[in-house]
Each structure stands twice: as structure tokens, then as C-alpha cells.
Amino acid sequence: MSETRRGRPTMNDVAAAAGVALKTVSRVVNNEPGVNASTAERVHAAIERLGYRRNDGARTLRRGRTASIGLVIEDVADPFYSGLSRAVEDIALDEGCLVFTGSSGEDPARERELVLAFCARRVDGLIIVPAGTDHDYLTPEVEAGIAVAFADRPPGAGPDADTVVCDNAGGARTGTEHLLAHGHRRIAFLADAPSIFTATERLRGYREALAAAGLPYDEGLVAMGRPDQARVLADLRRLLRLADPPTALFTGNGQITVATLRALAESAGPTPVGRASSAGPVAIVGFDDFEPADLLGITVIAQDPVGMGRAVAELLFRRLSGESGPPQRLELPTRLVVRGSGERPPA
Template sequence: MTRLSTRRTATRPTMADVALEANVSVKTVSRVVNHEPGVRPDTAARVIAVVERLGFRRADSARPLRLGRTRTIGLVVEDLANPFYSQIGAAVEREARIRQHQLITASAEGSPTRERAVLAELVGRRVDGLVVVPAGTTPGVDPEVVASGTPIVYLDRPVRGPADMILSDNPGGIRSAMEHLVAHGHRRVGFLGDDAQFWTARQRREAFAAVHQDLHLPGAPRICMGPHTPATVGAALESWSRDKDPVTAVITGNNRVTVHTLRAMRRLDLPLGLVGYDDFELADLIDPPITVVHQDPAALGQKAAQQLFVRLLGDGSAPTTVVMPTRLIVRGSGGPHGRRATVSPIRTGPAGQQV
């Protein structure tokens, strides 16, 4: 033992040194310092004690071992390729970086099964906390996350059971879009929604139907839910345009449906009024510029991350639900049927807000 201690003062301790003194295998030491499962709690505690006594360092692992933290958080979204989720991810990453945490991001691809697998992997890596956009029709609080004690904040869509949730005011956003179109003379408005398995899509659909009734618009609400492609959107617009009382404007359920709609309108030469849910790049450069309901994904991500770090600091109060406001950004696409760029110019402030 004396010779081992002398060598340790001259060179940096290795995993083999830790394994020898803790009377375990090098693989066991590796599992402990990398926060992998499969090690008995009493064995892990013995290894950690030796790690600290010898001053073993593997990158920044020593400090998290002492604090019981890995200084990492996880983010699980539906689709990392969607600009809406990439903006959320950027905001969460900024909040994590400010607090000297690393962010691990993954996509559930809209699958509850894949989401459970991803969450199990992140819990296995002992992330300090999670921000999750839940998948599925009626998602619940993940039982494995609850059992692990890992703090979690759900974003954009609610879950069954007590949990912190950050949501958008979807009904308010749809109402602002409808009232804007009606103010421009539209009375026959269609709604092209996202996949109805998602809570946000269903809530926007229900809000559209409710506002349609509140505003005493003629006929039954014209609604076509996704998942959508350019072909499905085109088929819906063609059908609505052939009706006895054709639609003169549409509201789209998210940014991707908006893009499909623009392509279909161009292909079919349908100069409809249009309000899209979610802003998107170049929306202000299209002729006419696209009016959108903006729900600020960066603010959503920031709020979710801030709530998570509040929990990591020890706040044990009851779970909260925060509903973030939306904002209608008025451009030129809500004008009367058959007329382009006829809306009076709107002066906007630095963030695009009407003034």
C-alpha cells in the first residue's frame, strides 16, 4: 500500500488504481464514474469514496460525483428538423449553458414507444433533469422518470398526472386569427389542422369550431386534419373551392401545414386569405407576406428550462402550469378573396409587433 501511495503522488491515479483499492473490477469503476446502471448501491458508494480519496479525475466527473449531479439535462422533442423545435432547443441550451450544464437532445419522432426508450436512456445516464414535448394522444407522466426522482418539465402539450407544464394559449391564437379574417370580410373560412393525435392540433381544431360558432359564421365549420402532405392539402382546398359557397380564407395548424398550403395555392391558382399558426422563415418576404399566429418557441423553451432549474435548486412546491400568450403578426395575407396585397400596410416594431 505504501508503494502504491508513493506512485500516486508522482502520477495521476488511474481507474486501475481505484479498482485495486476498492477491490472491484475496472469495469465496475467505469460504470460508476460514467453513471451507468448495474452496480449495487453499496459498491458504488465504496468506489466513489475511493475516487474522492485518491483524487481520481476523468474530465469533469469528480465534481458531479461529489454533488450527486452530472451537470447534464435532457431535451426530448417531436422532430429536431422542425424549426419550431430547433428554436426551443436553442433556448433550452442557452439556459443550460448559463448554469454550466450540458444539454443532450433527442427526438421521439411522435412515437410514445420511442419516447419511453429515449427517457429510459437519459435516466440511465443520470441526467439532472428533463424537458419533454410529450408524444401520443393522451400522454401521462412517465413512470420511470417519476421512480427515478428526476425533475421533469413538460412543454407544449399537457400530460395526465401532476407535473410542471409550459403551454401556449392555443385558443387565444386561433381566436385572433379568426377575428382578423372576419374583420377583412371573410365569412367562409377553412381550417387545415395537424395530426389529431397531438393535443395541440385537437385544441386548435376545437377552438376553431368554437369561434366559428361564436362569430355566427354561416354553415358548418370546414375542417381537415392531418397528417398533411402537399397532396392532401391540395385535395382539401380543391374540394372547398368547388362548394356552392367556397371558402375565401384558411387557417393552418402549424408552420409545415402553412408551407404545404402555400404550394397548393400556387399550383391551383387559389388567391385565398391565409393565416398560419407559427411564424416561419421568409414569411414576411412572400407575396403577399403571411400573417401568422406567433407563439414564440424561444420563450417557451426558456421558460421550461428556467422552471427545471428552479426544481434542481430544491423547490419542492406543487407542480405548476404556465400558459404563454400568443401574438398575431399582421402582414398581408388576410385580405379579401381574389385580391392580393390589398391590406393597408402595417407598421411593425423591432419584433414584428403591430404598432
């Protein structure tokens, strides 16, 4: 027992305390058959008494694995990505794996820096929400045996890999059609930067809905850029001051929707107590659900970030378990959630 006092208890300490062979302790610790119930109970009691913990790091390294994966997302504080991250963690935990997470902030250089830092720590696999369009830097890592999967957006140039996205164009088409069905013909589109895959796909769905309704595409009704409050406020004021202003807004993600609601409230002045929504007289449908949307009565096109995280993690762990075959691309559906703001008729 002197070895136990010098440091962490070992399997030899447990074997001595339980009065069994080292192989018996190994079988109990690894849930292998061949140990009778009373002996297993004695081993478990010794483990509890000594505070023994299995060295999973050494165990996985002997198998050429580290039991860890890297997850690179846009922003860990974004509710969409927090839901995705939690789902990835849940799947990883079931697989006995740890997740290292980092935020790229939509910066391709930071994405690459995070990915290579995770690779330097010998993660077994990577899940990446791409910030850039060049992923050729991943080729040596993939050739070295690291599994890679992409979420929310497809990768740019570089190795092909499993990818899970949502039906961005279809969701935007549904949201725009919903506004058209309520009599709107001047529908503005406020979205993220056009360099982002999801933003351009949602713009495509918006344009397709207008075309199907026989309406022209008006670039003056489109405002795309970073989702910061000042930019959204400036664009919204420009839109509402047009000679023929929009009667409805389609907002391209949750951050844009929140920024738009704040901008509308700021433009309208103090919000009366008891108003059900801060959206004012303009109809709104937003892409992405967000926590206060139900309280504010905001109609949204809802994605499933938890489903996306679960799907991409399952694809990654299948690759880690040895599954081969061509890369898969999954496209998850969206759904319209009606709450009132998208059902207002034109003023």
C-alpha cells in the same frame, strides 16, 4: 511531471508547477476566496501551460448529479423546435449543464424509448414535448429523483409536472376573428392530426370565433391530418371544388402553412415573376411564424418558441435546485402579425 506525460495533467501537477499547495489550486479552480492575486495568477499560468482541465464529470457525480438533461421534441429540424431547443441549451449552459436532444417524430413509442435511454444515462432532468397521452412510464423515474417538465403540450396520464404551453385556442380565435373582420364567412381550417393537443385546441379557438360571429360550424370546411404535402394538396383541392368554396384559410401550424402555399401554387400553375405572395386570391392566416413568411407577405399568429424554451428550462432547473411546491402550468400569449395575406377581402 512524469505523471503529466503519462496522461492528462492533474491538480497535483498544477500545484507542483506553481509551487503551491494542492488546496490552493482547488480554491483557484473552483473560484473560492482566500488566494491572493499573485498566487492565483501563478496557478492560472501553470494551468494554461500544462493544459489542465477540471474533471466536471467526477465533481458532479460526487454530488449525485451528472450535469446533464434530456430534451425530447417532435422534430429537431422544425424551426419552432429548433428555437425552443436553443433556448433550453442557453439556460443549461448557464447552469453548467449539457443537453442531450432527440426527436420523437410524433411517435409515442419512440418518445418513451428516448426518455428511458436518457434516464439510463442518469440525466438529472427531462424536458419533454409529449407525443403520446400515457406518461405513467415516467413514475418510477420521477420517484428515483429525476426532475421532469413538459413543453408545448401537457402530459397525459402519469406524474404531474411543470408545463409550459402557448395560448393555442386564443391564438386561433384571434386569427379567425381577423379573417371574419375582413368580410370572410367561409373560412376553412387546415391543421395537424386531431390526436395532437395543439391541433385540437386551435380547432376549439376557430370554432369559438365562428360561434361568436353567429356562424355555423361546417365540418366540410375542416381538414386535419399529418402535415405532408400530398395530404394537404388533396384536402385543399377538395375544399376549393366545393359548391360554396372557402374564401379564406386558417392553417394550424407552420408546416401546414408552407404545405398549403405550395399546394396553392401547384393548383394555380406557374407563379408569375414578381408576385409578392404565393397565396393566390384566397386569404390566409397561419398559426406559427416561419422564416420566409415576411417575404411572402403571410399574416400569422406568432408563438414565442424561444420564450417557451427559456421558461420550461428555468422551471426544470428550479426543481433541480430543490424548489418544491405544486406543479406550475404557464400559458404564453400569442400575437397577430399582419403582412397582407390575411387582409384580402372575399373575391
